[in-house]
Amino acid sequence: xxxxxxxxxxxxxxxxxxxxxxxxxxxxxxxxxxxxxxxxxxxxxxxxxxxxxxxxxxxxxxxxxxxxxxxxxxxxxxxxxxxxxxxxxxxxxxxxxxxxxxxxxxxxxxxxxxxxxxxxxxxxxxxxxxxxxxxxxxxxxxxxxxxxxxxxx
Numbered sequence: 001x002x003x004x005x006x007x008x009x010x011x012x013x014x015x016x017x018x019x020x021x022x023x024x025x026x027x028x029x030x031x032x033x034x035x036x037x038x039x040x041x042x043x044x045x046x047x048x049x050x051x052x053x054x055x056x057x058x059x060x061x062x063x064x065x066x067x068x069x070x071x072x073x074x075x076x077x078x079x080x081x082x083x084x085x086x087x088x089x090x091x092x093x094x095x096x097x098x099x100x101x102x103x104x105x106x107x108x109x110x111x112x113x114x115x116x117x118x119x120x121x122x123x124x125x126x127x128x129x130x131x132x133x134x135x136x137x138x139x140x141x142x143x144x145x146x147x148x149x150x151x152x153x
Contacts, residue, residue, distance in 0.1 A: 030090040073139040103132035
């Protein structure tokens with residue numbers, strides 16, 4: 001039983017060292033997987049990360065994507081790992097997220113602008129959230145600021 005496990009582990013380690021050892025070289029991002037999300041769809045998380053499939057990428061870009069996700073206020077924690085793809089032609093990335101909960105639906109009352117216009121403006125600024133947000137100071141302040149600018153224009 002030990003021999004097959006050692007062989008499998010050894011094969012897995014040998015798949016990507018040429019990619020990972022060349023930290024200065026960049027290779028395309030071939031896949032992104034999101035793990036741990038329950039309320040926020042993976043495609044919104046990927047969009048908010050700023051990562052693009054096919055884009056050439058190095059470790060700093062993976063870290064910057066994690067930082068963007070944390071700065072969104074949507075997550076308590078974000079971790080990532082990446083490895084060379086099976087074909088050894090690019091990277092496969094996995095982001096593990098813990099969402100900030102709960103998310104609360106919001107509404108607008110006594111505002112002179114159409115609600116659809118306000119919601120569209122917020123979605124453009126905050127693409128990770130749809131119609132519910134966490135009640136954190138970070139997110140609430142950003143929403144208040146965005147609405148203030150929109151209403152003063």
